[in-house]
Amino acid sequence: MPTEAGLQPLTGLPGVGPALRETLARLGMTVLQDLWFHLPLRYEDRTRLVPIADLREGDPAQVEGVVDAVQRGFRGRPQLRVALSDGSQETLVLRFFHFRGAQADQLKPGARLRCYGEVRRGQNGLEMVHPQYQRLADDAPAAVEETLTPVYPTTEGLGQRRLGSLIQHALQRLPDDAALELIPASLRAGLDLASLREALLFVHRPPPDANVAxxxxxxxxxxxxxxxxxxxxxxxxxxxxxxxxxxxxxxxxxxxxxxxxxxxxxxxxxxxxxxxxxxxxxxxxxxxxxxxxxxxxxxxxxxxxxxxxxxxxxxxxxxxxxxxxxxxxxxxxxxxxxxxxxxxxxxxxxxxxxxxxxxxxxxxxxxxxxxxxxxxxxxxxxxxxxxxxxxxxxxxxxxxxxxxxxxxxxxxxxxxxxxxxxxxxxxxxxxxxxxxxxxxxxxxxxxxxxxxxxxRTPVTTVVVANARRADVIARIRAACLQGHQAYWVCTLIEETELLEAQAAEVTHVELSAALPELKVGLVHGRLKPKEKTALMDAFKAGEIAVLVATTVIEVGVDVPNASLMVIENAERLGLAQLHQLRGRVGRGHVASNCVLLYQPPLSQLARARLEVMRETSDGFRIAEKDLELRGPGEMLGTRQTGRLEFRVADIxxxxxxxxxxxxxxxxxxxxxxxxxxxxxxxxxxxxxxxxxx
CATH class of the missing domain: 3.40.50.300 (P-loop containing nucleotide triphosphate hydrolases)
Known part of the structure; x- marks a missing residue:
C-alpha cells in the first residue's frame, strides 16, 4: 500500500516511549504522517544580527550586545531589567518577570549576549520581554544560523527542540513522491503544483538560499x-x-x-x-x-x-x-x-x-x-x-x-x-x-x-478621542432632552464579566452625576436574568433615557427610539463586534448616530478598523475588511467547529x-x-x- 510508511506508529522513532507517545497523542499525532504534516506555524530569522539602532517596534529580531546595567525591582511583582548596548549609541532593555537568582547572577554588566525576541515600545524606549538568549564567550565570534528556524505548534511537556528533532527523524522515512501523492496525475494536469515530497522537506528545513521574504x-x-x-x-x-x-x-x-x-x-x-x-x-x-x-x-x-x-x-x-x-x-x-x-x-x-x-x-x-x-x-x-x-x-x-x-x-x-x-x-x-x-x-x-x-435609517458614525468625552456627554443630554434614548457601551480588553461590570458601574456613576436630569440605567452580565430583563423592558418602554451596558447588548435588543450609541474604548473591539453593536441604533425613523470613543495613541490596525466603521455600514464590506485585517481564524467565532484553523493555508x-x-x-x-x-x-x-x- 502506498501509505504504509506514513501509517507506521511513532513508537518506531528513537526516544518515543509511553510518556512521549501520550504527549504526542495530545497533539493528534500517532503515526509518521502526522509528523510529516505537522507544519511550522512560522519561522524565526536567526540568520542575521540586527543593530539595536535599526530595530523596529513589532518586529522579531536577533541582536547581540554587552550588558551595561542590571536592575531588580519588586513593585507589585519581581522584575529584572537588563540594559544591552552594541556600540550603536542605542540601548535595548530586556525585561524578565519570571527568573531565578542564578539567571540574574549570570546577566551581569560586561556579559556578552545574543537575544531573539519581539521588539516592543516600553516606558524608556525599545525593549524585549522574556527574549530567548544565550551568553557568548567574550572574544570568540559566534556563527549565526544558516537557515530559518521553524517554530511548531506544541504542547506542555514537549519543547521546540525535541519536537523538531522528532520531525527530522520522521522525515528520514519519507517515501518517494509516487507513494506520497494522493491527487491523481490526471487531475493535477495543468496545475503548477510542486512535488509534495520536496515541499515537505523544504518547509521543515528551508535551505540557506531559500527566499526568506x-x-x-x-x-x-x-x-x-x-x-x-x-x-x-x-x-x-x-x-x-x-x-x-x-x-x-x-x-x-x-x-x-x-x-x-x-x-x-x-x-x-x-x-x-x-x-x-x-x-x-x-x-x-x-x-x-x-x-x-x-x-x-x-x-x-x-x-x-x-x-x-x-x-x-x-x-x-x-x-x-x-x-x-x-x-x-x-x-x-x-x-x-x-x-x-x-x-x-x-x-x-x-x-x-x-x-x-x-x-x-x-x-x-x-x-x-x-x-x-x-x-x-x-x-x-x-x-x-x-x-x-x-x-x-x-x-x-x-x-x-x-x-x-x-x-x-x-x-x-x-x-x-x-x-x-x-x-x-x-x-x-x-x-x-x-x-x-x-x-x-x-x-x-x-x-x-x-x-x-x-x-431603517442610516447610522452616521464619528470617531472621537476620549479627551472630548465632555462634548459626547453634552450630545447625549441634547438628544435625550429631545425625547430620544442613548446607549453607552463599556468595553474592556480583559473580557471577564467582573471587570466589565466594574467598568460599567464606574461609568454609570459618572453619567448619573453628569446628567442629573436624566434617568441612567445599568445592565451587565453579572445581573440576575430577572433584573436584566426588567432593565431592558424599562429602557424599551422609555422609562430610562441612557442605558450604560457592557457588550451583553451586542445582539438581540430592539429599541426603535434609541438613536445614539457611544462605544467606549472602541479601538479594543473587532470590526464584527463594532458592527453588531452599532446595529442596535437606527432601528426607527429618526436619524441615528454612533460615537466611537477611543484612547490614543491608536495602533495602525485599530486606526484602520475605526476608519472602516466611519466609512461604511455595509456589513459585507466590513466583513471583507475584517478578513483582510484579522485573517479567517476569528471571523467564525472561537468554539469548536466555529474555528478555521489551518496549518499552512490562509483563505x-x-x-x-x-x-x-x-x-x-x-x-x-x-x-x-x-x-x-x-x-x-x-x-x-x-x-x-x-x-x-
Missing part, C-alpha cells in the same frame, strides 16, 4: 503546494459531511400555507424582495424528504427573524414542531417576544425554555413540549436531558458560530426518529465574505438577505487556489472516494467534523 509571507511554491492540499482536505471533509446528511431522511414539511398567509397579512410591512427570495428557498428545501441544512446570512436588521418564523409555520402546518435556539438568554428572550407577538394571534403556543425556568414553570414547559407545542424558544436548555419533543421537524439555530458541534448535534438528535432527522436552519448576523463562506460552509446551502427593510491569501480546489474535490468524490478519505485523514484525522453536524 516568500517563506515569511507564506507564498513560497512549497507552502502553496501544501496549502492547496490542506484546503482540498477541508473542502472534502465538508462535502462528505453534506453527503452524509443527504443520506438521511427528513419529514417533508409542505403545509397548506394558511398560517404563513395569515402572518404576512398581519405584518405592518411587506417583505423585501430578498426576504421573499430566501423564504422561497427555505420552503422548497422543507418540502423535500432530504434534510435541509441551510445558512441564512443577513446583516443586522435585515429581517432574518420573520423568515425563520415563516419556516417554523411550515413545520406547524405539516403537524410538526419547530425549535429556535439562541446563544444567550437576552437574544432568546428577544425572539420569544417577537414570535409570541406574531404567532399567538394565529393560535400557536410558543413555549419558553431556558436555564432560569425552574420548578412548576419548567415542568409545565416540558409537558407542553412533549404534548406537541408548535414552537419552542430557548437557549442551551433545549438540549438538556428531560426535554422530549413529540415531533420535532425543524431546528433553527441563531448565531450558530457561538455553539459547538456537540450542541448542534444534541438539538438535532432531539428530533431523530430512526433514520429521520429534523431539517436545520442556521441564522447569522455576521456577514461572511463569499471567499470564506464557500470554504467554511461547503456543507451548507447559503442564502443571503442582502437588502434592509424600508424605514484570503490563497483565494486563487479555491476554484481548482473545488473542481478537484468534486472529481475525487465522484471517481476516487478512497483517495478523498485518505486526504481528509492525512490533514484532519481525528479532528474531522462529526458526521451530520
Amino acid at each position: 516568500q517563506l515569511l509571507a507564506g507564498v513560497h511554491p512549497a507552502q502553496q503546494r501544501l496549502a492547496f492540499e490542506e484546503l482540498l482536505s477541508h473542502h472534502l471533509s465538508l462535502k462528505q459531511l453534506r453527503n452524509a446528511v443527504r443520506r438521511q431522511a427528513a419529514p417533508p414539511l409542505a403545509g397548506d400555507g394558511s398560517l404563513r398567509r395569515r402572518l404576512l397579512a398581519a405584518l405592518p410591512y411587506a417583505l423585501t424582495a430578498a426576504q421573499r427570495r430566501v423564504g422561497a428557498e427555505i420552503a422548497a428545501d422543507l418540502c423535500s424528504s432530504e434534510p435541509m441544512l441551510r445558512l441564512v446570512q443577513g446583516d443586522v436588521g435585515s429581517g432574518k427573524t420573520v423568515v425563520a418564523a415563516l419556516a417554523a409555520l411550515s413545520a406547524v402546518e405539516a403537524g410538526h414542531q419547530a425549535a429556535l435556539m439562541a446563544p444567550t438568554e437576552l437574544l432568546a428572550e428577544q425572539h420569544l417576544r417577537t414570535l409570541r407577538g406574531w404567532l399567538e394571534p394565529l393560535g400557536i403556543d410558543v413555549v419558553w425554555l431556558a436555564g432560569k425556568v425552574q420548578g412548576r414553570a419548567r415542568k409545565s414547559a416540558l409537558d407542553a413540549v412533549a404534548a406537541g407545542a408548535g414552537v419552542v424558544v430557548g437557549t442551551h436548555a433545549l438540549m438538556q436531558e428531560g426535554v422530549a419533543f413529540r415531533q420535532l421537524g425543524l431546528a433553527i439555530i441563531d448565531e450558530q458560530h457561538r455553539f459547538g458541534v456537540h450542541q448542534r448535534l444534541a438539538l438535532r438528535d432531539k428530533g431523530r426518529e430512526g433514520e429521520r432527522v429534523p431539517h436545520q436552519l442556521v441564522l447569522t448576523a455576521t456577514p461572511i465574505p463569499r471567499t470564506l463562506a464557500m470554504t467554511a460552509y461547503a456543507d451548507l446551502d447559503v442564502s443571503i438577505i442582502d437588502e434592509l427593510p424600508p424605514g 484570503r491569501r490563497d483565494a486563487a487556489l479555491l476554484p481548482d480546489v473545488q473542481r478537484i474535490g468534486e472529481a475525487l468524490l465522484t471517481g476516487h472516494a478512497g483517495l478523498a478519505d485518505r486526504i481528509v485523514a492525512r490533514w484532519i484525522g481525528a479532528s474531522a467534523r462529526y458526521a451530520g453536524a
Whole structure:
C-alpha cells in the first residue's frame, strides 16, 4: 500500500516511549504522517544580527550586545531589567518577570549576549520581554544560523527542540513522491503544483538560499503546494459531511400555507424582495424528504427573524414542531417576544425554555413540549436531558458560530426518529465574505438577505478621542432632552464579566452625576436574568433615557427610539463586534448616530478598523475588511467547529487556489472516494467534523 510508511506508529522513532507517545497523542499525532504534516506555524530569522539602532517596534529580531546595567525591582511583582548596548549609541532593555537568582547572577554588566525576541515600545524606549538568549564567550565570534528556524505548534511537556528533532527523524522515512501523492496525475494536469515530497522537506528545513521574504509571507511554491492540499482536505471533509446528511431522511414539511398567509397579512410591512427570495428557498428545501441544512446570512436588521418564523409555520402546518435556539438568554428572550407577538394571534403556543425556568414553570414547559407545542424558544436548555419533543421537524439555530458541534448535534438528535432527522436552519448576523463562506460552509446551502427593510435609517458614525468625552456627554443630554434614548457601551480588553461590570458601574456613576436630569440605567452580565430583563423592558418602554451596558447588548435588543450609541474604548473591539453593536441604533425613523470613543495613541490596525466603521455600514464590506485585517481564524467565532484553523493555508491569501480546489474535490468524490478519505485523514484525522453536524 502506498501509505504504509506514513501509517507506521511513532513508537518506531528513537526516544518515543509511553510518556512521549501520550504527549504526542495530545497533539493528534500517532503515526509518521502526522509528523510529516505537522507544519511550522512560522519561522524565526536567526540568520542575521540586527543593530539595536535599526530595530523596529513589532518586529522579531536577533541582536547581540554587552550588558551595561542590571536592575531588580519588586513593585507589585519581581522584575529584572537588563540594559544591552552594541556600540550603536542605542540601548535595548530586556525585561524578565519570571527568573531565578542564578539567571540574574549570570546577566551581569560586561556579559556578552545574543537575544531573539519581539521588539516592543516600553516606558524608556525599545525593549524585549522574556527574549530567548544565550551568553557568548567574550572574544570568540559566534556563527549565526544558516537557515530559518521553524517554530511548531506544541504542547506542555514537549519543547521546540525535541519536537523538531522528532520531525527530522520522521522525515528520514519519507517515501518517494509516487507513494506520497494522493491527487491523481490526471487531475493535477495543468496545475503548477510542486512535488509534495520536496515541499515537505523544504518547509521543515528551508535551505540557506531559500527566499526568506516568500517563506515569511507564506507564498513560497512549497507552502502553496501544501496549502492547496490542506484546503482540498477541508473542502472534502465538508462535502462528505453534506453527503452524509443527504443520506438521511427528513419529514417533508409542505403545509397548506394558511398560517404563513395569515402572518404576512398581519405584518405592518411587506417583505423585501430578498426576504421573499430566501423564504422561497427555505420552503422548497422543507418540502423535500432530504434534510435541509441551510445558512441564512443577513446583516443586522435585515429581517432574518420573520423568515425563520415563516419556516417554523411550515413545520406547524405539516403537524410538526419547530425549535429556535439562541446563544444567550437576552437574544432568546428577544425572539420569544417577537414570535409570541406574531404567532399567538394565529393560535400557536410558543413555549419558553431556558436555564432560569425552574420548578412548576419548567415542568409545565416540558409537558407542553412533549404534548406537541408548535414552537419552542430557548437557549442551551433545549438540549438538556428531560426535554422530549413529540415531533420535532425543524431546528433553527441563531448565531450558530457561538455553539459547538456537540450542541448542534444534541438539538438535532432531539428530533431523530430512526433514520429521520429534523431539517436545520442556521441564522447569522455576521456577514461572511463569499471567499470564506464557500470554504467554511461547503456543507451548507447559503442564502443571503442582502437588502434592509424600508424605514431603517442610516447610522452616521464619528470617531472621537476620549479627551472630548465632555462634548459626547453634552450630545447625549441634547438628544435625550429631545425625547430620544442613548446607549453607552463599556468595553474592556480583559473580557471577564467582573471587570466589565466594574467598568460599567464606574461609568454609570459618572453619567448619573453628569446628567442629573436624566434617568441612567445599568445592565451587565453579572445581573440576575430577572433584573436584566426588567432593565431592558424599562429602557424599551422609555422609562430610562441612557442605558450604560457592557457588550451583553451586542445582539438581540430592539429599541426603535434609541438613536445614539457611544462605544467606549472602541479601538479594543473587532470590526464584527463594532458592527453588531452599532446595529442596535437606527432601528426607527429618526436619524441615528454612533460615537466611537477611543484612547490614543491608536495602533495602525485599530486606526484602520475605526476608519472602516466611519466609512461604511455595509456589513459585507466590513466583513471583507475584517478578513483582510484579522485573517479567517476569528471571523467564525472561537468554539469548536466555529474555528478555521489551518496549518499552512490562509483563505484570503490563497483565494486563487479555491476554484481548482473545488473542481478537484468534486472529481475525487465522484471517481476516487478512497483517495478523498485518505486526504481528509492525512490533514484532519481525528479532528474531522462529526458526521451530520
